């Protein structure tokens with residue numbers, strides 16, 4: 001539709017991907033797909049095998065575990081990286097709290113892009129460290 005952002009524009013406008021060159025952005029776009037979720041949809045389920053990495057193009061999600069909201073992520077945020085990195089089950093539920101559009105990469109695409117373009121790893125690592133610090137400073141009960 002006229003005026004709509006292409007997936008490439010949308011990804012390029014997300015801080016996480018904005019530093020990447022256009023060619024790499026195109027490769028990423030070609031390897032993933034956009035998925036629309038309704039408010040209330042569970043996108044990632046705790047305990048399941050992880051098969052995707054998600055970047056939020058629009059909307060908002062909550063990361064929930066044991067009845068607690070661990071984090072709220074919105075446009076530009078990502079989730080699903082943990083299971084893909086260590087091959088362990090999903091560590092938490094991720095639920096859309098608004099109509100949410102995600103860009104999803106399969107495990108295979110995520111790993112292959114990461115190994116061919118290791119510069120993507122650093123922003124992911126920085127964000128994961130930030131989340132760890134937030135979790136450490138959160139009250140325990």
Ligand code: CMP
Pocket residue numbers: 044050063070071078079080081082083084089090091092093094131135
């Ligand atoms: P994964 O374990 O694959 O699936 C659940 C996702 O929720 C996880 O990857 C992270 O992307 C995200 N997640 C888990 N714990 C936190 C947290 N404390 N803060 C923010 N995001 C989290």
